[in-house]
Amino acid sequence: MPVNVLFAALPERWETYETPLKNALTAAGVEANLTLDLPPGEVDYIVYAPNSDVQDFTPFTRAKAVLNLWAGVEDVVGNETLKIPLARMVDHGLTQGMVEWVTGHVLRHHLNTDLHVHGQDGEWRRYVPPLAGDRRVTVLGLGALGSACATALANLGFDVTGWSRSPKDVAGIACLSGAEGLTKALRQAEIVVLLLPFTPETENTLNAETLAQMPKGAIIINPGRGPLIDDAALLEALDSGQIGHATLDVFRVEPLPVDHPYWAHPNVTVTPHIASETRAETAAEVIAENIRRGEAGEPFLHLVDRDLGY
Amino acid sequence: MPVNVLFAALPERWETYETPLKNALTAAGVEANLTLDLPPGEVDYIVYAPNSDVQDFTPFTRAKAVLNLWAGVEDVVGNETLKIPLARMVDHGLTQGMVEWVTGHVLRHHLNTDLHVHGQDGEWRRYVPPLAGDRRVTVLGLGALGSACATALANLGFDVTGWSRSPKDVAGIACLSGAEGLTKALRQAEIVVLLLPFTPETENTLNAETLAQMPKGAIIINPGRGPLIDDAALLEALDSGQIGHATLDVFRVEPLPVDHPYWAHPNVTVTPHIASETRAETAAEVIAENIRRGEAGEPFLHLVDRDLGY
Numbered sequence: 001m002p003v004n005v006l007f008a009a010l011p012e013r014w015e016t017y018e019t020p021l022k023n024a025l026t027a028a029g030v031e032a033n034l035t036l037d038l039p040p041g042e043v044d045y046i047v048y049a050p051n052s053d054v055q056d057f058t059p060f061t062r063a064k065a066v067l068n069l070w071a072g073v074e075d076v077v078g079n080e081t082l083k084i085p086l087a088r089m090v091d092h093g094l095t096q097g098m099v100e101w102v103t104g105h106v107l108r109h110h111l112n113t114d115l116h117v118h119g120q121d122g123e124w125r126r127y128v129p130p131l132a133g134d135r136r137v138t139v140l141g142l143g144a145l146g147s148a149c150a151t152a153l154a155n156l157g158f159d160v161t162g163w164s165r166s167p168k169d170v171a172g173i174a175c176l177s178g179a180e181g182l183t184k185a186l187r188q189a190e191i192v193v194l195l196l197p198f199t200p201e202t203e204n205t206l207n208a209e210t211l212a213q214m215p216k217g218a219i220i221i222n223p224g225r226g227p228l229i230d231d232a233a234l235l236e237a238l239d240s241g242q243i244g245h246a247t248l249d250v251f252r253v254e255p256l257p258v259d260h261p262y263w264a265h266p267n268v269t270v271t272p273h274i275a276s277e278t279r280a281e282t283a284a285e286v287i288a289e290n291i292r293r294g295e296a297g298e299p300f301l302h303l304v305d306r307d308l309g310y
Numbered sequence: 311m312p313v314n315v316l317f318a319a320l321p322e323r324w325e326t327y328e329t330p331l332k333n334a335l336t337a338a339g340v341e342a343n344l345t346l347d348l349p350p351g352e353v354d355y356i357v358y359a360p361n362s363d364v365q366d367f368t369p370f371t372r373a374k375a376v377l378n379l380w381a382g383v384e385d386v387v388g389n390e391t392l393k394i395p396l397a398r399m400v401d402h403g404l405t406q407g408m409v410e411w412v413t414g415h416v417l418r419h420h421l422n423t424d425l426h427v428h429g430q431d432g433e434w435r436r437y438v439p440p441l442a443g444d445r446r447v448t449v450l451g452l453g454a455l456g457s458a459c460a461t462a463l464a465n466l467g468f469d470v471t472g473w474s475r476s477p478k479d480v481a482g483i484a485c486l487s488g489a490e491g492l493t494k495a496l497r498q499a500e501i502v503v504l505l506l507p508f509t510p511e512t513e514n515t516l517n518a519e520t521l522a523q524m525p526k527g528a529i530i531i532n533p534g535r536g537p538l539i540d541d542a543a544l545l546e547a548l549d550s551g552q553i554g555h556a557t558l559d560v561f562r563v564e565p566l567p568v569d570h571p572y573w574a575h576p577n578v579t580v581t582p583h584i585a586s587e588t589r590a591e592t593a594a595e596v597i598a599e600n601i602r603r604g605e606a607g608e609p610f611l612h613l614v615d616r617d618l619g620y
Contacts, residue, residue, distance in 0.1 A: 096441050096467055103466065104421045107414030116581045117418075117427050122568035124582040131406050131589070155465060156413065157406055258432035271426045272434040279441070 002033040003295060004042050009049035009069055011036070017069075020280040021047070024288035030295060045291050050075035057081040064294050067287050068304075069278060071145070072225065074198045077309050086304045087290055090144045093279030101223060101275040102149040102193055103156065105247050109191055109219045110135050110158075132157035138189035140182075140205065141224060142168045142175065143310070145276075146195035161185050165201070186210055191219040197310035198225035208233040217244035223275030226251040231262075238267050249275040312341045313605060316348050319359035319379055327379075330590040331357065334598035340605060355601050360385035367391040374604050377597050378614075379588060381455070382535065384508045387619050396614045397600055400454045403589030411533060411585040412459040412503055413466065415557050419501055419529045420445050420468075442467035448499035450492075450515065451534065452478045452485065453620070455586075456505035471495050475511070493523055501529040507620035508535035518543040527554035533585030536561040541572075548577050559585040 007014060007021070014036055025032045034047075040059035046066045048054065050073070057066070058081045065085045068076065073088050108114065111129050119125050129135075135158055139150040142164040154160045154172040162170055163185040167177040176185045182205075186192065192214065196202045206220065207230040220243055222229060231252070237243040247269040248262060254273055262268045290300050304310060317324060317331070324346055335342045344357075350369035356376045358364065360383070367376070368391045375395045378386065383398050418424065421439050429435050439445075445468055449460040452474040464470045464482040472480055473495040477487040486495045492515075496502065502524065506512045516530065517540040530553055532539060541562070547553040557579040558572060564583055572578045600610050614620060 093441060096443070097438075100417060100439075100442055100466065101421060104414070104417030104423060107410060107417060108423060108427075111411060111414045113414060113418060113581075114427055116579060117424055120573055120578075120580060122573045124565035126582050126584060128407075128584055128587045129410075131403060132410055133406070152466065156410065156462065255434035263430055263432045268430075269426060270430060271423075272436050274436060274438055277438045 002031045003044040003291060004038055005032050005034045005045045005047060005291065006038050006043045006054075007034060007036050007047050008052040008054040009047070010051060013049065013069075016280045017047075017284065020284035021287060024281075024284035025291065027285075028288040028292040030288060030292050032291065045294065047287055048076070055079070055081075057083070060084075065290065065300055067290050069283060069287075071276075071278070072198065073304050073310060074225070077304055077306060085300055086306075087300050088302045088304055088310070089278055089283055089286060090302045091278050091283045091286055093282035094276045095144055095148045097276035097279070098145045098195075098223060099148050099152045101249070102195075102221065103152050105221050105223075106137060106153060106158070106191055106193065107156075109221070109245060109247070133159060135159060135190055136161065136188050137191045137193065138163065138185045139173075139193045139195060140185070140228075141195035141197070142170055142173075143195065143197065146193075147173075149193060149195060161188065182210070183213055186213045187215070189214055189218055191221065194220070194222040194224040194228050196224050196228055198227055199309035201309075203227045204230040204233075206230065206234065208236070211237040211243060214243070216242055218242075219244055220246040220248075222246070223249045226254070235261055235265065238265055243267075245269070247271065249273055312343045313354040313601060314348055314352050315342050315344045315355045315357060315601065316353045316364075317344060317346050317357050318362040318364040319357070320361060321346070323359065323379075326590045327357075327594065330594035331597060334591075334594035335601065337595075338598040338602040340598060340602050342601065355604065357597055358386070365389070365391075367393070370394075375600065375610055377600050379593060379597075381586075381588070382508065383614050383620060384535070387614055387616060395610055396616075397610050398612045398614055398620070399588055399593055399596060400612045401588050401593045401596055403592035404586045405454055405458045407586035407589070408455045408505075408533060409458050409462045411559070412505075412531065413462050415531050415533075416447060416463060416468070416501055416503065417466075419531070419555065419557070443469060445469060445500055446471065446498050447501045447503065448473060448495045449483075449503045449505060450495070450538075451505035451507070452480055452483075453505065453507065456503075457483075459503060459505060471498065492520070496520055496523045497525070499524055499528055501531065504530070504532040504534040504538050506534055506538055508537055509619035511619075513537045514540040514543075516540065516544065518546070521547040521553060524553070526552055528552075529554055530556040530558075532556070533559045536564070545571055545575065548575055553577075555579070557581065559583055 043063045048066045049069045137158045138161045142162045147170050150162045150173045162173045163176045205228045245267045249271045353373045358376045359379045447468045448471045452472045457480050460472045460483045472483045473486045515538050555577045559581045
């Protein structure tokens with residue numbers, strides 16, 4: 001008997017996901033009835049985007065898991081009607097895209113390419129950066145995305161420190177943890193990359209106090225979550241020169257309102273939440289594998305810890 | 311008895327190199343008299359920059375080798391007074407710096423970061439690039455610099471093809487060679503990186519014919535040598551849209567004259583010959599090692615083949 005899989009995301013996403021999901025389910029050997037519309041009591045699995053119409057999970061009486069299409073779960077993890085396992089998206093394509101975006105922007109700041117991208121006026125502006133081995137980069141967050149980015153930067157030769165709430169070990173990376181570790185990680189960060197999950201504990205990780213701990217003129221790159229940064233404190237630190245530049249991909253409100261001071265600030269680069277996208281083909285494989293596991297009685301991949309919030 | 315080493319470069323380079331060279335010679339166990347001024351007949355080794363005053367090597371009757379401070383030897387290799395071995399500079403720092411610059415600019419074009427660096431006007435410009443695995447990059451030249459850059463790009467996930475005059479083999483890179491190989495390498499190049507030596511054979515490698523072989527809108531990145539490109543043909547290809555953008559670090563005349571059309575072209579980024587610098591500390595180690603080898607009767611490293619011109 002086929003398993004019933006409800007696709008609960010914005011309707012326009014169906015076009016992107018229908019074929020990849022059907023192909024991936026077939027490839028995983030799962031006979032499935034994948035659809036946009038099913039009586040809740042007949043649904044076995046919910047493929048889920050937190051901005052879908054489904055906000056009350058109570059009627060899904062036999063569903064075995066909610067399989068999130070997004071890496072971020074902050075908009076669903078606190079849903080009190082959700083009693084069944086929730087899996088995050090950890091997608092090879094998402095990770096790879098993040099590595100490319102982060103590496104590109106770290107190199108952009110390291111090499112100061114903006115000097116020449118903006119400076120096509122005939123002036124021969126020599127700027128020779130230090131080698132990457134003399135450039136200290138700190139990655140906050142050592143989950144799937146943070147670890148992959150830290151590793152790629154270390155492979156390119158950067159002097160990389162990683163920080164996570166609880167102790168972790170990533171080959172080639174100086175790993176710090178806890179509150180004291182954060183201070184140490186920030187004190188030496190010429191460039192800091194934010195890849196923490198958004199939880200009540202990580203909100204405003206960069207605030208007036210922690211920004212002041214960084215070396216003067218440090219660079220901030222945030223492809224993680226908007227609320228990791230206290231925006232008012234960052235703007236003040238940019239104005240004083242304590243922070244040299246911020247490249248921000250995520251914001252408390254998106255799209256970032258046109259009158260937000262970040263747009264106008266000469267030392268801020270706004271990018272429109274593009275650091276990484278979930279790719280339909282690779283994401284569909286992750287979803288299909290979790291359904292296969294559920295049916296085989298094997299443990300789900302990438303389960304969210306409700307207490308930690310990620 | 312100490313060996314006599316003449317430092318023959320522009321006088322202002324002495325300040326940069328004196329201490330690193332002395333330290334490196336000591337570390338290599340070579341007792342040396344390193345100086346700016348020696349009677350030619352007493353010189354054992356010439357540490358050389360092609361723009362130095364020394365252009366006639368005839369009086370250096372007992373010198374054993376000319377040790378070039380630059381990677382490029384095109385301004386010395388044809389010197390008919392030079393009868394002794396000539397070694398190129400292959401410097402870890404130079405190679406690493408080139409890898410960083412090339413990777414940074416390949417990612418800049420791959421991600422189209424200029425769209426956002428230039429577009430801080432409040433408009434939310436979503437652009438999601440393909441993953442690197444779906445981006446075909448061709449590196450022309452598989453010497454020390456080209457191989458290192460091709461490898462770094464492949465490690466980041468790019469689909470990399472390399473081309474060299476004679477067949478080479480670089481792990482993880484599809485290697486092509488010869489005239490037919492060049493056509494094949496260019497036909498598929500969404501981004502091409504020029505790291506060929508400058509020789510009579512490589513002059514104008516990119517010309518009207520070869521530019522037309524590339525996919526429409528292809529990107530050119532030239533950190534190699536200016537004369538590898540026929541400038542008039544490139545400007546025409548940029549104007550027609552056949553070439554989407556050119557990021558050029560090297561030119562026939564440097565600094566690039568302020569009235570050169572490259573400066574004003576909206577689809578050209580000029581950078582001021584900074585893709586890589588010889589770093590004094592690492593370069594000094596290479597020079598010292600070659601002097602040690604010369605004194606020990608061991609073969610020199612990085613010898614130039616006068617017939618090939620590199």
